[in-house]
Amino acid sequence: MNAFVRACAGSFASMLASRIFGVTYPLLALSISGSATEAGWVGFAWALPNVLFYVLAGALVDRWDYRRVMLIADLIRGAAGLSLGVALLLGLPTFGHLVVVAFVEGSLGVFHSLAISAMLPILTDGPELRSRLGSHEVATHVAVLLGRPLGGLLFGVLMWIPFVANTLLCFASLAAVSTLPADERRPARTRRRLLREIVYGFHTLWRFTMLRTATITTALTNVVFHALTMIFYAHAASSTSPIWIGVVVAMAGLGGVLGSSIARFSQDLAREIFGGRPRIRLGRFEIRLSSREWPRVSMWLLHLWLWVLALAIPWFWGPTVWAFAGALAIMGISGGKSNVNIRMLVAEGVDQNAAGRVLSVSRLMGFGAITLGPLLGGFLVGYLGVANAIYALLMVMVTAALATTAIPRLRVLFFKQPQGEPVVLPNGRHLLPDPQ
Numbered sequence: 001m002n003a004f005v006r007a008c009a010g011s012f013a014s015m016l017a018s019r020i021f022g023v024t025y026p027l028l029a030l031s032i033s034g035s036a037t038e039a040g041w042v043g044f045a046w047a048l049p050n051v052l053f054y055v056l057a058g059a060l061v062d063r064w065d066y067r068r069v070m071l072i073a074d075l076i077r078g079a080a081g082l083s084l085g086v087a088l089l090l091g092l093p094t095f096g097h098l099v100v101v102a103f104v105e106g107s108l109g110v111f112h113s114l115a116i117s118a119m120l121p122i123l124t125d126g127p128e129l130r131s132r133l134g135s136h137e138v139a140t141h142v143a144v145l146l147g148r149p150l151g152g153l154l155f156g157v158l159m160w161i162p163f164v165a166n167t168l169l170c171f172a173s174l175a176a177v178s179t180l181p182a183d184e185r186r187p188a189r190t191r192r193r194l195l196r197e198i199v200y201g202f203h204t205l206w207r208f209t210m211l212r213t214a215t216i217t218t219a220l221t222n223v224v225f226h227a228l229t230m231i232f233y234a235h236a237a238s239s240t241s242p243i244w245i246g247v248v249v250a251m252a253g254l255g256g257v258l259g260s261s262i263a264r265f266s267q268d269l270a271r272e273i274f275g276g277r278p279r280i281r282l283g284r285f286e287i288r289l290s291s292r293e294w295p296r297v298s299m300w301l302l303h304l305w306l307w308v309l310a311l312a313i314p315w316f317w318g319p320t321v322w323a324f325a326g327a328l329a330i331m332g333i334s335g336g337k338s339n340v341n342i343r344m345l346v347a348e349g350v351d352q353n354a355a356g357r358v359l360s361v362s363r364l365m366g367f368g369a370i371t372l373g374p375l376l377g378g379f380l381v382g383y384l385g386v387a388n389a390i391y392a393l394l395m396v397m398v399t400a401a402l403a404t405t406a407i408p409r410l411r412v413l414f415f416k417q418p419q420g421e422p423v424v425l426p427n428g429r430h431l432l433p434d435p436q
Contacts, residue, residue, distance in 0.1 A: 003180055004123040004132055010176030011116045012139045014074065017169035018109045019147020021081070022046060024155045024162040025102050028084075029095065031159060038095055046102040049110050050367045057110045058360020059197040066119040070177045073108040073115075078170030080104045085163035112173075114363075118355040119180075121347035133347065134340045137260035141336060145253040201357030204350060208358075211345045213413045215362045217300050218338055219369035220400060221307055224393050225252070225331050226373025227380065228311070231389050232324045234381045240321060248325045255332020260340055298414035299341060304401040306334040311394040319386050 029035070029042040061069055080101045087093045124132050154162040206212055229249065236245050310330035314323040342362060350358050380389035404410045 002123075004120065006176045006179050007116060007120060007123055008136050008139055010070070010074075010173040010180075011136065012143050013169045013173040013176065014070075014077075014109070014112050014116075015140055015143035016147050016150075017077070017081070017166045017173070018105065019144050020151035020154070020162050020169075021102075021105050021166055023147070023151035025098065027152070027155050028088075028093070028159060029098055032093055032098070033095055042095075042098055042102050045099045046106040049103065049106040051364070051371065053107055053110050054114075054360045054364040054367065055198050055201065055357075056360075057114055058201055058357040061111060061114045061118060061356035061360075062197065062354060065182070066115045066122075067177060067180050067182060069115040070112050070119075071174060073112040074170045074174035074177065077105055077108050077112075078167045078174065081163045081166035081170065085160045085167065088160035088163065114356050114360055117343065117359055121355070123180075133343050134260050137336060137340050137343070138257055141253055141256040141260060145250065145257070197357060200354065201361045204354055204358050205361045208345070208349060209413055210415075211342070211349065211358070211362070214300055214338070214342050214345060215365050217303060218335075218342065218362075219365045221303065221331070221335065221338075222366055222369035223373045223376060224307060224311070224397060225328075225335070226370055227377035227393060228314075228324075228327065228331075228390070230374040230377025231319075231381055231386060231393075232328075234378070235319050235386045236321065236324075244321060248321055248328065251325045251329040252332035252335070255329040255334075256336035256339075257332075259333035259336025259338075262337065298411075299337070300414045301401070301405055301411070303334045303338055304397065304404060306330055307397045308394065308401050310334075311390065311397055315387075315390050315394050319390060 025042045025046055029038050032038075084093065084097065084101050087097060120133065120136060151162050154165055205215060229252075232248065233245070236248070307330075310327040313326045313330075314320070317323045343359075346355055346358055346362075377389070380392055384392060404414060
């Protein structure tokens with residue numbers, strides 16, 4: 001088993017533990033106090049670090065040894081989960097204890113996620129990089145799909161079991177990470193100011209046109225996705241069983257698995273067909289589709305149009321369960337593929353010593369957009385109704401897709417620039433000097 005596979009195994013165990021906790025935290029809060037408000041505060045404590053610490057964590061992860069960051073995170077997360085399991089066995093769980101553990105788990109999960117994402121490109125390179133990052137993205141979506149129902153199932157058996165399972169998964173991740181090679185990046189000769197390093201992450205992302213465009217596009221689609229999900233909840237709450245609601249929402253996760261799996265294949269196929277004389281290769285055979293050159297296409301423009309297609313389904317067929325399921329599945333496919341593409345942009349175009357900072361800025365924008373989505377969805381349903389709320393989201397995406405496709409100044413942002421990109425030149429010279 002090579003280092004990349006071991007790293008992915010540790011990442012899968014860590015992500016599965018985190019998703020199990022994400023479900024069992026509010027359930028335990030409700031069991032302890034019976035208060036939905038306190039359950040909400042526990043969920044808030046677990047999710048808050050995703051917005052609060054991503055940029056800071058990115059700068060610190062770039063300073064520290066990736067492997068050591070993950071080892072410390074796994075050790076503390078496992079101990080925190082075990083403390084809750086023991087408290088439950090002794091009949092001594094408290095709301096304050098639960099909030100503290102939720103916050104610790106969420107905070108260290110941020111550090112672990114950034115460290116593994118920054119480290120994986122070091123463990124592989126060349127033509128295998130995209131397929132391997134795609135495989136890791138698939139594993140992430142599978143962990144999300146399994147973690148939520150597994151957490152509820154284990155909690156239903158005995159309340160303390162999910163927290164012991166979390167500890168075992170964290171220690172499994174720790175065991176896998178401990179076998180990884182040491183971080184061979186060269187540390188900075190002088191101690192740099194943390195604020196300057198954080199600003200450098202924002203600056204690098206903004207100057208990297210393709211990555212900036214991808215991040216903004218992802219933020220927009222995140223808002224729309226979570227707004228549509230809230231619209232579905234509002235529509236289905238009184239007429240659809242919780243089981244079917246869960247099935248519909250899970251379609252996005254299944255789509256994410258598929259999108260991550262086909263990321264490399266779809267990219268290679270697009271390169272064969274567009275930007276030259278289109279052809280399809282089947283083993284040793286080659287089929288030419290036309291003698292004329294076809295124009296280049298941008299996968300990110302395609303993402304926007306996929307969102308238009310997804311929203312058109314519940315708008316055209318009406319807000320049925322199957323229409324929402326189809327829309328969320330298409331969005332999941334597009335989202336899974338876009339996650340792989342962003343990671344490839346960072347791996348291929350950003351100095352490895354700045355990867356954590358740039359990833360943290362990109363993810364901060366994504367998580368910030370996620371917090372706005374439910375608010376927008378609730379607002380639209382309250383003022384426009386379900387059908388008109390879907391139509392409003394559709395018009396937003398149609399406008400964005402048409403503008404970026406038809407306006408040359410916007411369209412060019414969706415293609416790799418001939419000059420100034422990538423951020424790291426082939427000879428290793430940086431376009432953006434790392435602050436000293």
